[in-house]
Amino acid sequence: MNVKMNHRLQAYFDRHQNHARLLITCLDQPGIVAAVSKFLYDRKANIVQSDQYTTDPEGGQFFMRVAFDMPEMKDYEDTLVREFEEVANTFKMEWRLSFADQLKRMAIFVSKQEHCLLELLWQLQSGDLTAEVPMVISNHPDHRELVESFNIPFYHIPVTKETKKEAEQEQLALLKDKVDVIVLARYMQILSPEFVAHYPGKIINIHHSFLPAFVGAKPYERAYERGVKLIGATSHYVTNDLDEGPIIEQDVHRVNHRYHVDDLKRIGGHIERSVLARAVGWHLEDRIIAHNNKTVVF
Amino acid sequence: MNVKMNHRLQAYFDRHQNHARLLITCLDQPGIVAAVSKFLYDRKANIVQSDQYTTDPEGGQFFMRVAFDMPEMKDYEDTLVREFEEVANTFKMEWRLSFADQLKRMAIFVSKQEHCLLELLWQLQSGDLTAEVPMVISNHPDHRELVESFNIPFYHIPVTKETKKEAEQEQLALLKDKVDVIVLARYMQILSPEFVAHYPGKIINIHHSFLPAFVGAKPYERAYERGVKLIGATSHYVTNDLDEGPIIEQDVHRVNHRYHVDDLKRIGGHIERSVLARAVGWHLEDRIIAHNNKTVVF
Amino acid sequence: MNVKMNHRLQAYFDRHQNHARLLITCLDQPGIVAAVSKFLYDRKANIVQSDQYTTDPEGGQFFMRVAFDMPEMKDYEDTLVREFEEVANTFKMEWRLSFADQLKRMAIFVSKQEHCLLELLWQLQSGDLTAEVPMVISNHPDHRELVESFNIPFYHIPVTKETKKEAEQEQLALLKDKVDVIVLARYMQILSPEFVAHYPGKIINIHHSFLPAFVGAKPYERAYERGVKLIGATSHYVTNDLDEGPIIEQDVHRVNHRYHVDDLKRIGGHIERSVLARAVGWHLEDRIIAHNNKTVVF
Amino acid sequence: MNVKMNHRLQAYFDRHQNHARLLITCLDQPGIVAAVSKFLYDRKANIVQSDQYTTDPEGGQFFMRVAFDMPEMKDYEDTLVREFEEVANTFKMEWRLSFADQLKRMAIFVSKQEHCLLELLWQLQSGDLTAEVPMVISNHPDHRELVESFNIPFYHIPVTKETKKEAEQEQLALLKDKVDVIVLARYMQILSPEFVAHYPGKIINIHHSFLPAFVGAKPYERAYERGVKLIGATSHYVTNDLDEGPIIEQDVHRVNHRYHVDDLKRIGGHIERSVLARAVGWHLEDRIIAHNNKTVVF
Known part of the structure; x- marks a missing residue:
């Protein structure tokens, strides 16, 4: 830090x-x-x-x-x-x-897009979020400089279809006994059931759509195709069913026919970072109880 | 009913x-x-x-x-x-x-504009609001037919500068021992401190602006002049300070340069009726505690 | 009228x-x-x-x-x-x-739930919407009194699986040369492709979810099961693909774990009526161009 | 850069x-x-x-x-x-x-609070905003490192009641012929009419309230005192009337009795940065025409 x-x-x-x-x-x-x-x-x-x-x-x-x-x-x-x-x-x-004086230890996973990572680091710096961040793990090397400028260790663990199992083993070894919660800040790899089983109810994801609309890949492209008038983002706990875990927070923003896919992504990015930051904040303040695939947020 | x-x-x-x-x-x-x-x-x-x-x-x-x-x-x-x-x-x-089985008795005061009155009657009919309505009182005769079609007694009590005191006496006589809460559904007369003193914390008003912006008369005209990008409405308990009582609920709607005063009034009317209905509902369900000119809404 | x-x-x-x-x-x-x-x-x-x-x-x-x-x-x-x-x-x-002086002629279809019908009638009366309403058609007799109190003809045409074809023939005969647009105000029957073909781009529906989430039946029940944090409604033109026609307008309202299915339905009903009324208003003011299953709303 | x-x-x-x-x-x-x-x-x-x-x-x-x-x-x-x-x-x-190929040259003025400055720098870096930034000017030395890490010149010009005139002369000398627009990113000094006259319609401010509510100092404290249920922020062009210039954009966020002044400031900060960034973006894309103290935003 x-x-x-x-x-x-x-x-x-x-x-x-x-x-x-x-x-x-x-x-x-x-x-x-x-x-x-x-x-x-x-x-x-x-x-x-x-x-x-x-x-x-x-x-x-x-x-x-x-x-x-x-x-x-x-x-x-x-x-x-x-x-x-x-x-x-x-x-x-x-x-x-x-x-409250025992800070939660939060690992952040990220891929190429930096906006969610940046929002979390920024809110940690401003005091809007309070946690220890023992590490950031990425399947790309791009954000090393950014992360290290916050004095946070950065680990680059590439993931391919072939190496996924080994990569997860490497991740788990780094995390072991060091983290209480994992935040997927636009981490574009699907975690295996084995990985998830190590951190039940402790992995928070941000999905770039208003779930359950546009489950899966390329939600902004599909939102554009469908001609929706609001786009959204959803933060949820990760389970073994893709994009089906307990929803923590959602928000939307109004769009119209003038918005191309790039505009949806840009605006969606702003929704993603605020939705994820709120969800993470509530988790860190022990406001969430997950039960039967839903959350109670007090 | x-x-x-x-x-x-x-x-x-x-x-x-x-x-x-x-x-x-x-x-x-x-x-x-x-x-x-x-x-x-x-x-x-x-x-x-x-x-x-x-x-x-x-x-x-x-x-x-x-x-x-x-x-x-x-x-x-x-x-x-x-x-x-x-x-x-x-x-x-x-x-x-x-x-909960002792229904609150709610009097509705209204002037010429009917949208808030109509919303309340409608939500009472649909069961979204639950109260007895022993009377509707108006300083205009316009809504008699509407009110009586709901089998609710309608009293027309005209108010002028000169007759205001007598009019309030007449109102108080009608209300006496018959009502627990009074809703001002766009009632365009200012109640005297003497009247308010009879029902402290029991009179709910809807103000057609996002208070404390545009306190007082002609808020939509002034919102138009100021060029605001959101218009709103505020429901609050009535005290002796005009538009200064404890705020119960507020909401806004986005507008732009294309909206003339008439459009602001039309859209504002929709905000007013939903804001007032929510505030009344929370009062009827005993969700509100007013304290030091603020409300706690549970 | x-x-x-x-x-x-x-x-x-x-x-x-x-x-x-x-x-x-x-x-x-x-x-x-x-x-x-x-x-x-x-x-x-x-x-x-x-x-x-x-x-x-x-x-x-x-x-x-x-x-x-x-x-x-x-x-x-x-x-x-x-x-x-x-x-x-x-x-x-x-x-x-x-x-603008040639009023659009609008038929309203409705089933048992009255809130969308009532909102349309009310906004027609207040002048927020401007159209002729030559008829209301329903598969239930419930709203005859309400509709006729507005001096609008009401036709009760029951629909069962067996009689659906005849019922639609009867509807088409009533509508023929008399209407420019049909509004499905929570009409709970699916129109056949033959019917839709008579009014391409001229039938407006309200779906009680934030499409494309919860396409099909029982959206509030499914929203409750999924634990979403926002519920919504969608107004769209009717095509032969169920709930897949061009979206005109959508809106959402925040909910939380305290809201049961009944609460979602109640709040959703308020979203439905405002979303439908806005969509109908834009159609009546010739603000919408549908193209390639999307709408441009000017 | x-x-x-x-x-x-x-x-x-x-x-x-x-x-x-x-x-x-x-x-x-x-x-x-x-x-x-x-x-x-x-x-x-x-x-x-x-x-x-x-x-x-x-x-x-x-x-x-x-x-x-x-x-x-x-x-x-x-x-x-x-x-x-x-x-x-x-x-x-x-x-x-x-x-569009002639980038607007934008100076940013900032005081101690960094969130609006940071949002602008970030969106410039991500490409959500496009402008040249020839300088950041601050009456405090705090953000030099941050600004210079973006390769942007930082000038610290302290301002006291006594030195305000000289400070503005110094600012004007730095700005002269170098900037097309000035953004006050929570710059907590009031610019003199003489200063404003040099950049008519070219200075964008962010006010930390939903104007015209809470004009002037300490808006979050006053919002807390008043017990409002929504807090907001307003971006506007600067004129000689404090907080009275043409409004470009506003937004609000729901709050309740649980929110203390510090919470309002924290949440308000998030509204401020998104509202300011939108307003600046529209200015940079030549979407705004100010006329008679209002804006048309196309």
């Missing part, structure tokens, strides 16, 4: 040292909120924001996010996790407790 | 007979959520949706909305209110407990 | 009696604009608005719309058409000259 | 070497379009796009933009300007003929 980034991070740590976020999902049942509230109250936590949602009043799935401050939290983090385990077990929760 | 409306209402009652919403605001302090959750849990309430927000982690204002179902609620409504009073007092809450 | 509609129409005629619109498309070639401009200039026409577009600087398709006023146009309409034919032939134009 | 920029420029020149744009405004009168069309036709120009607009059918102001290709234009540019002068004089036109 470069000097500006370090400066921003210091300010972030000062603000967030006693801040945590609890994400929960389980079958809805009486007493969940009361139990969680009591747990936090007994530990002198101050709830800053709390959101809940139940898919169905009777027998539905329950979702909850609580953001809270707790004095002297740093020394208490492990204990807190251990203690909450009991509450969680009672209700058979899937859950995650994240401490 | 006409036959279609009655039919919709029956369906609504079937769905909502055991449903209530609790709105709370107070100074933030430890234990609020725990206390409310426990209160509901002890009474076998099932929380369907819960939203909280605190303006500031330390010493801020706390806001909460809980929507819950409770078996056999009907027989228990008064008790529930009385019992919650204790919790409320502990935390010095401002609060309101609304039962 | 009812009294209010008649009143609006009179105002419209007063404003538009000398107003015409010329729509042109042909292969791009030098001199088209010069020839059209000279033709109008020689006849003392005053061009109010003119838009042109060429798909490609070299060898592309040329599109033009000219709106103009001409003194005493009424007596000159037939001559004008005949005289322009010469210009048109020189450039092998497809073209249409529409006189 | 750096290497990437040079590469993009070469591609731009290859595409645009025979391309010109003619902007016209004058009192509406018969024969303008015919005369312009004939002028271009006689010179074998191929009209690629043409837009016209008249404020009023009778006695209004006429606006026109014609984009055209002409073989071998390079050798003919001066002649073309001289020859069109005759047509222009006949109709008393204000007009401008721009040749």
Whole structure:
């Protein structure tokens, strides 16, 4: 990370040292909120924001996010996790407790187009996004200079049909134990199921269309052919079904007959980078719970 | 109400007979959520949706909305209110407990332009909005036939500079004990502070501009003069400061140099009716807490 | 048409009696604009608005719309058409000259859901749309009272799999020589190729999704399943390929995990009526040229 | 300019070497379009796009933009300007003929906040914007490294109340004969009338609110206080009336009670950079005619 980034991070740590976020999902049942509230109250936590949602009043799935401050939290983090385990077990929760001072480690994958990569680096520098970036991996050498100017290691791993398996092995070796989330910032290779299995729910992609319209290749060309009046972009978690993973965020922009394919790509690029940056930001702030191929974004 | 409306209402009652919403605001302090959750849990309430927000982690204002179902609620409504009073007092809450089967009674005020009135009547008929409408009051006679075709009483109370005081007295007499909320659906008279004092936080207005731009009269004419590229509408609670009350909802639509004042009015009218209908809907569903001239919309 | 509609129409005629619109498309070639401009200039026409577009600087398709006023146009309409034919032939134009005082005659087809029908009737009454409506045809009897209250003839023609052919014959007999455009305002029957062939480029449909996402049946259910973050509606000309005709207008609205299928339908209904009304308005004002399964909207 | 920029420029020149744009405004009168069309036709120009607009059918102001290709234009540019002068004089036109191969020279003024500067540099590098940038001027030294990394000269000219006059003299001396347009990319000093008089209609500002709401200082703080539900940004030409010049482009983004001032600034920053970049792009492509404190954007 470069000097500006370090400066921003210091300010972030000062603000967030006693801040945590609890994400929960389980079958809805009486007493969940009361139990969680009591747990936090007994530990002198101050709830800053709390959101809940139940898919169905009777027998539905329950979702909850609580953001809270707790004095002297740093020394208490492990204990807190251990203690909450009991509450969680009672209700058979899937859950995650994240401490804001433990930055998420984010790898960025990119191919030739730089706009999404650049937006992420820029927002990391400005403090709009907060994460560690241990590496950028690309199947092209083009962005080495850009990435290294941010003091971020850049790895060029070419991918061909023949070498894909080896390339993924090489990627996995680099990533191992070093990253919490992978962002595909217009990475134009399809990851194998084996790769995806290593990071379930932890790979974020940007697709250059308003999914499920124009699944697959060349969406702007096809949008042009179809004569749509709005073009869009979609950020989603990657699963083994191409472009079918849980949608995190989407947006669109109005176009008309005057826009050629090149114009759609140019405007689409602006949508892509803002949609991806929002999705990544929500993931980094532990705002997203994926369930049954959909997301709850609190 | 006409036959279609009655039919919709029956369906609504079937769905909502055991449903209530609790709105709370107070100074933030430890234990609020725990206390409310426990209160509901002890009474076998099932929380369907819960939203909280605190303006500031330390010493801020706390806001909460809980929507819950409770078996056999009907027989228990008064008790529930009385019992919650204790919790409320502990935390010095401002609060309101609304039962979905007790329809809000909504008076509509209108002048010559009908589009907002028509949208409200239509959404009441389609079931998108649910309220009783004991009366429509207008300073013009034009919409009697329309209103009465919905089986809603229509009162024509002319207003001139000289008769304004008497007119408001007449309005207040009609409204007394009969309405919970008043919607100004392009009612082009300014209500006196005396009138407003009878319904604090209970009068919803639609202003035909994106406030605070173009406060006051002739906003579309002034938007045209200024050459803005977006026009908008704003729904807000009425206070004694003209167009300065808490904003509930706003929206805009893109325009360009081709749009004359008449076009701005026409397009603006469509924004007005959707913005007003959304604001009214949120009020009817007890989603809004007004505080310090702002709204929290859950 | 009812009294209010008649009143609006009179105002419209007063404003538009000398107003015409010329729509042109042909292969791009030098001199088209010069020839059209000279033709109008020689006849003392005053061009109010003119838009042109060429798909490609070299060898592309040329599109033009000219709106103009001409003194005493009424007596000159037939001559004008005949005289322009010469210009048109020189450039092998497809073209249409529409006189604003000759109202388009619009039939509306509807099934059970009334929101799109109601929006059209309402905008016709308010003067936002201007057309004659010689008939509303429905495969259900439900909206007779509503339609007849606007003094518009209502025809109930039931359609079953077995009777579809006869039903369409009956519809065609009613429409014959009486309508210029047909609007499918949530008409839930698929028209046969034989029917469509009678009104090429003259049938406007509203599809309840952001096409090409969710082509076909139950789009809101599928949008809910897919977990999209925006829902939309699409108005398009009807061709023989289901939901594949030239798109006229689209719009979207943001939704989130809290929205159930019913909410998507309710919000989608509001998008549908505004999108359809805009598309119909542009058609009535001769703003649309369809070409190669796309539209140019000037 | 750096290497990437040079590469993009070469591609731009290859595409645009025979391309010109003619902007016209004058009192509406018969024969303008015919005369312009004939002028271009006689010179074998191929009209690629043409837009016209008249404020009023009778006695209004006429606006026109014609984009055209002409073989071998390079050798003919001066002649073309001289020859069109005759047509222009006949109709008393204000007009401008721009040749796409003569890049506009754009100076950027910036203060401490970098996001708008960065967006412009980035879009210049990606080819989304095309201009020469002979200099960036700032009243703070902070962005020297960034600007110089793009091979663009950076001048630090501090401004205090006392030195403002001298500072502007220094700026004017640097700019003299070197720039066609000045972009204030969050330059937080108010330019004096004397300065503005040197570049009438050629200074583009970005204001961090949806004008005319929140004219003047601290718009995000005031937006927060007012509790608006949408925040926006406005790009406009600079005149001597603060924030009152002709509006070029505006956009908004939805916010709610959860957004603190810092959030509004962060989100607003994203709106600012996209709105400013669009406005600058339209100016560079000669799409804007300012007239009577409004803009026509073709």
